[in-house]
Amino acid sequence: MVRVTQVLEAHVLSEGDWIAASEICQLCRLDLDAVLELAQLGVMSSRERVPGEWQVPATALPRLRVVGRLMRDLGVNVSGAALAVELLEAQLEVRLRRLERLVADY
Secondary structure (H helix, E strand, O other): OOOOOOOOOOOOOOOOOEEEHHHHHHHHOOOHHHHHHHHHOOOOOOEEEEOOEEEEEHHHHHHHHHHHHHHHHHOOOHHHHHHHHHHHHHHHHHHHHHHHHHHHHO
16 A cells, blocks of 8 residues: 655745735636736735736735635626725724724723
8 A cells, every 4th residue: 555645834924925926826716817906906015026927915815815705706806806805804993993992991
């Protein structure tokens, strides 16, 4: 019997880390055009270190995963998904401020 062992490697991502747009496309199941359009809409920043090789900040990954799900599962277009993510985050900020006030008053 042959036993195959798979080794997984992990890296903690931080503010200064960037991920290749092609990897973002695989992780979030988005196409490159959508990722670049999201950058143009201001959903996240991007940079082109080498011509044709776009990168996205690692901190944008959770946001882009939500965008990917909105587009895939609900059929929302890029602009709609960008708006929805902004509205969701605004609501979370409002809730966070309320909780902070409650904790401060306690």
